[in-house]
Structure formats: structure tokens, C-alpha cells
Amino acid sequence: MSTLLIVALVGALAVVGYVLGVRRAMASADGDLRLLHSLKSYYGQNVALLVLVPSLLVLVIWMTVQPLLIEQSVLGMISNTDVAEGSSRSLMMADVRRVADGLDVAVAQGAMSREAASDVRVDFTNVRERLASVGVAVGSTVTQTTLEAAQKFRALSGTGNMVRGIVVLLIAAAGFGYALKQTDKDFRARNVVERGILVLLIAAASIAVLTTLGIVFSLIFNTIDFFESFPGADFFFGTRWEPSFSGRGGASDLGFLPLIWGTLYISIIALVVAVPLGLFAAIYLSEYASNSVRSIAKPVLEVLAGIPTIVYGLFALLTVGPLLVNIFGADGLLGVNWMSGGTAAMTAGLVMGIMLIPFVSSLSDDIINAVPQAMRDGSYGLGATQSETIRQVILPAALPGIVGAVLLAASRAIGETMIVVLGAGAAASLSLNPLEAMTTVTAKIVSQLTGDGEFNSPETMVAFALGMTLFVITLALNVVALIIVRKYREQYD
Amino acid sequence: MNDMRIVKRDVDMNDIKISAKGVQVYYGDTHAIKDVNVEIKDKTVTAFIGPSGCGKSTFLRCLNRMNDTIDICRVEGSIQIEGEDIYDKRVDPVQLRAKVGMVFQKPNPFPKSIYDNVAYGPRIHGLARTKADLDEIVEKSLRRGAIWNEVKDRLHAPGTGLSGGQQQRLCIARAVATEPEVLLMDEPCSALDPIATAQVEELIDELRENFSVVIVTHSMQQAARVSQKTAFFHLGNLVEYGETGQIFTNPQDPRTESYITGRIG
Structure with missing residues (x-):
């Protein structure tokens, strides 16, 4: 399930939630605006917020964590002996990602069937040429290890994306149900929405601050790396x-x-x-x-x-x-x-x-x-x-x-x-x-x-x-x- | 009330110090002062009273051409100090202001030491030949400002560190340090508490011996306490001008009477 589709579904659910929230609130007050605790739009916003915020948050976290986990497990498949002379594990990993992407493209263009992509073997097919034919250039000849790693990479991300979609939609649905159940003429929707806005503003401010911190930390760590390979005294006091x-x-x-x-x-x-x-x-x-x-x-x-x-x-x-x-x-x-x-x-x-x-x-x-x-x-x-x-x-x-x-x-x-x-x-x-x-x-x-x-x-x-x-x-x-x-x-x- | 005692004190100096004829002031399109004629005597305290926005401060600022610093302000008519038209082209407003000192509503000491605040005017106008001269002028001015005893041990402390009343007396000392002939005071006590006000009022009465003092005030009691002559302004017009005692006890104009009895303003 693609990310865009998930976001679209969650968004649609939020819109539906807004409308239903407003209706339910009005129904609980027998259609009399004055009996509601908050303005009716707040009830809708409350439902929409509960649908959007937790599910999208989980989506973002999932999208950051999943590649890291997959990389870890795929990296385990590459033993030190497979690393070619003059190359490194990170270069191998880059190859794996390229091949995996290439296979995806090949499947999407119909140059390879889904089964063929997961079964393809280097002894029978020249993977490099087949990928080149769909417009994906791979730097070196694809070895069996790389290919297997790439296939595992594909399989893992495929399952991951599927689970991700289901989990996110479930969370959105749960938020939807919970918020609708809460909605009632005495429910203080305005206060919840106000707090939601506060959180939104704090999030915006902290992104700015955290980015600054991130820049500083990346500078600090790289600087420490530098001083491990070059003496500090020569740097600070060298005149040439x-x-x-x-x-x-x-x-x-x-x-x-x-x-x-x-x-x-x-x-x-x-x-x-x-x-x-x-x-x-x-x-x-x-x-x-x-x-x-x-x-x-x-x-x-x-x-x-x-x-x-x-x-x-x-x-x-x-x-x-x-x-x-x-x-x-x-x-x-x-x-x-x-x-x-x-x-x-x-x-x-x-x-x-x-x-x-x-x-x-x-x-x-x-x-x-x-x-x-x-x-x-x-x-x-x-x-x-x-x-x-x-x-x-x-x-x-x-x-x-x-x-x-x-x-x-x-x-x-x-x-x-x-x-x-x-x-x-x-x-x-x-x-x-x-x-x-x-x-x-x-x-x-x-x-x-x-x-x-x-x-x-x-x-x-x-x-x-x-x-x-x-x-x-x-x-x-x-x-x-x-x-x-x-x-x-x-x-x- | 001891108001009457002060008022009855003889005003035997009859020289006219400032004479204003047909003064009109415009702020852009607003006609702020309408045809004001007034003669201010030497060695006298003259009070300008009237409701807010009546033009009394504007008129006061005409007397030393402080309105020149406001772009949109235009002054017509003649104002003479000792027979010399101060709006004449040959008059340098800078020299005029040295002769006509001014004290403002809010105490505004410069962010400098107490000594430098007082020495500012004398230094600009080159009144002191030596450091000793300057020290003497500063001491004399601070004594005249009735603040010498409070600050003599900390002349080099910042002027902004003094209390509000002390700051205002410092500003008065600063104004008298240039030996002006006229001292204009624009609501000098409005930012002060009653004790500081009493000190400043006492000071004003002492200053009368050497200067012609013009004071703008919102407090009618203050006008009655410190002045010998009072002018009542209303909506840009000078309504009534006369002996302070007469204005407060026997006003000629119904508007003056309404104002001092609290019915308008």
C-alpha cells in the first residue's frame, strides 16, 4: 500500500469524521445550537484531529524506523568475504538498494513478472543487462549475494509496507470511533481543539530548535572524527x-x-x-x-x-x-x-x-x-x-x-x-x-x-x-x- | 489654605518680559492656538491652566521655539522677548533656547552622570573657562535646584538613578545652569508624588527672584499656590488672563468660572 494512498484514506476518514461529528453533536442536542458546550464545528474538528494526528504520527515514525531495521537485517546477509577488494559494506549496501529499486521498476514496467523478480538468479539471467533495459544502471556486475540481499530487501519492505498500511488505518479508525463515541452535547470539544492547536504550535517551534541541534551535533561528531585523524595542535596553531x-x-x-x-x-x-x-x-x-x-x-x-x-x-x-x-x-x-x-x-x-x-x-x-x-x-x-x-x-x-x-x-x-x-x-x-x-x-x-x-x-x-x-x-x-x-x-x- | 498669602505677596516688578501678539499655531490643518495676546512680567510666576488639549503646552513651546522641531507645526503672529521678535529670521533658535530654559513634564535626565547633566548646558555655551569655574556653576545650579545636599556625595553617579522628584529637580538645576532669563515649565509636577511636588513648588517660588517663570499645570491648586498671574486657555483661545487671586476668586468670564469650579474640563 503506497504512502500516498494511506494518507488519502486517512484524510478521507477525517473529512467523514468531521461531518459525522458535527451531525452527532447536533443530534445529541436535538438540533438546538445553544445546548451545545462548544460551537458545532469544534466537534467536527475534534473527530478530525483524533483521526489525523495519531495515525499520521505513527506513519512518520514507521517510515523512519522501517528502512533502518530492514537494512540491519539485510546487512547481516552480507558476510565479510563477500565484500570485494576496494569496496566496503556501505558500498555493497548501496548496490543492494539499487538492485532492489531496479527490480521494482522492472516489475512496474512489466519487463519482469512479480514471481520472476523474486526468483531471478544470476546464473541464468544477466540481471545487470535486464535492469539496464528498463533504465536502471547498476555500477558493477550483480553478484548472487547482492541479488539475494536485494530480493530479501524487497520482500521485507513489501511486508513492512503492507503491515504499515494496515496499522495506520486501524489507528485512524480507532481514533474515529473513539472521538465519535465521545461526541455529546456536554463534551468540551473546544478545549480539546484548543489544546490540539497548542500542540501543533509547539511542534512547529520544536522542529526549528531540533534542526538547529541536529546541525550542531553533526558538526560536533564530524569534527571529532577529524581530530582523530589529524592532531588538534597542528590544526589550531599551524601557520601553513x-x-x-x-x-x-x-x-x-x-x-x-x-x-x-x-x-x-x-x-x-x-x-x-x-x-x-x-x-x-x-x-x-x-x-x-x-x-x-x-x-x-x-x-x-x-x-x-x-x-x-x-x-x-x-x-x-x-x-x-x-x-x-x-x-x-x-x-x-x-x-x-x-x-x-x-x-x-x-x-x-x-x-x-x-x-x-x-x-x-x-x-x-x-x-x-x-x-x-x-x-x-x-x-x-x-x-x-x-x-x-x-x-x-x-x-x-x-x-x-x-x-x-x-x-x-x-x-x-x-x-x-x-x-x-x-x-x-x-x-x-x-x-x-x-x-x-x-x-x-x-x-x-x-x-x-x-x-x-x-x-x-x-x-x-x-x-x-x-x-x-x-x-x-x-x-x-x-x-x-x-x-x-x-x-x-x-x-x- | 495658605494660597492667599502667596498670592498677596507684592508683585512690584512691572517690566514686561515676554509680549505675544496675535499668535496663531497650526499643526498641519489643525488650528491649535487662536489669536493669543499675552504679556508676561519679569520676576513673576505665570501659570497657564486649562483642560487637556486646550493649547497651553503648545503656546509654552512657542516661547522658546521648541515647536520648530515638529515638522508640521506653523506659528504666526509675533512673540517678543524684551522687545526682540524671537521668530525673526536673524534670531538663532539655539541661542534663544539658552536664554529661555525649559523643564519638561516627565523628568528627562540624560543617561550621564549628575555632574555631566548639569554641566551640559554650560559646556555647550562655553560658560566656564576652567574646570573650577564649571564645578562652581554645577554646585550653584544644584543648590538653586534644591538638590545639592542630596547629591553632593555622588555627583558622578548616573542621573537616571535618582528618584522621580530628584530627577525633576536635577532637570531644573540643569535648566538654570545656563543662566536663562525665562524658565518654562511644562507640567513639571505631573509625574511626581505630593512630597516631591511640594519641594518643586517651593523651588519655583525661590526661582522667581532671578527668573521669569512660566508654568503649565493641570492642578488649579498648584496654580493658585505658586503663581502671581494666571492665564486660562480653552479650545485654543486665551479666555482670561489676570492676577491669580482675581482669576480664582472673581473670574470675569463664565467659562473660567465653570472650569475652576469643576463644571467643564
């Missing part, structure tokens, strides 16, 4: 980043320092650009601009925030980089030769700074507007000019919030990838010269994972360690920023 992919031979230097140096250097350049510009723009918009200017300028500024970062990256690569070379490069305007190529920390930093301007300005704008008008009145009332008021009263009052905004911007700068990939170059170097190519943690995660590398060498696993470190840094920045912003809020409320 020279990964060599296995095959070419030689050990890699996976030093973290040049990458974090590049990250911080580029972020600082970005902040040096973004903070003054963003802050001044915010001050102008919130204190000086007339309503008509603000209503145009603010959205226009915020359009900057909507530009995809890859477009900023192109801008860095094609416009800002060559421009900087024209100024600082050989034969440039300044007549110095400080810059050899367009990709440099400065290029990426400048463009990233432009990207961050709306971020800083819109947060600072909110914070400046939150400073009570009474502060401005007090200052103007003493004969202060506008800029004196801003410098001496508004900015000090808004400072904690602005610091928070800057820290949030910093954590975005640290996590930024595309601008760096395109604008900063790929050489990891511990250099002080901002006109030299540098690279960042994020850019190196990208380059370590794009390519043919398998996910078991330190050269690829290092991506998780890099990601984890980056995550810890930005998390710390965000926490500090939030604490500062919250402290600031208490001041005026």
Missing part, C-alpha cells in the same frame, strides 16, 4: 595551509591560523567601511531627513540588503578589483607597485563593507529612533544644536545598541563566502598587506568540499572543523551582541 589530496601523496598542512587571519582581516576592512557609512546614513535618516526623503531613501538603502552576495562577488571581481589595481598596481595612478592582481583582501573587504551598510544602518536607525524624544527635547531646550544633541546625548544613549548592531554585522562578515571566493583570491597567507590575496575559513570550506575527494580523508573532514570553529566564533559574537542589545532595552522601558 597546504592541503594535498590523497593520491598525490604527502601529508597535508592544515593550519587554521592563515585562514582565521584572512577572515578577521577582511571582516575588519569590511567593518571599517560599513560602520561609519552605515551609522552616518542612519543618523541622517533618523534625525535630519524629512519624511519624504526618508520614505524614498530608506527603502533604496535596504535594496542593497536584497542583492544576492554572488552579485556582490561579481562586482568585486570585475569592477572593484581592476579599479584597485589601476590605483595601487604597477603603472597605476599612484605609481607604486603594491598590488599584483585584482583579487585581494582589500577588494573583498570593500565590497563586503558595502554589503553590510544597510545592515548597520537599518539596525542603528531603529536604535536611534528608540532613544526617547524627551532626551532630544531636553537637549534642544538647553540650547544645544542638532549635531551637539546627536553627539553628546543620542549617540551615548544609543551606543550599546549600536555596538550590538556592529557585532551582528561582524558575525555576518565572518560568515560571508561568495564575495571572498570571488574577490579575495585563494592563497592562504599570513600577510599584513591588505592588497595581497588572502583567503578565509568559509572560502576554504568551499574549496575543500568541491571536487572528487572522498568524505573520509582529513583534507575533506577539515571542513567540519573549520565550520565548527566559525560557528563557535559567530555564536559568541551573536550572544555578546544580544546581551548588549537586551541590556540597552532595559534602560528605557
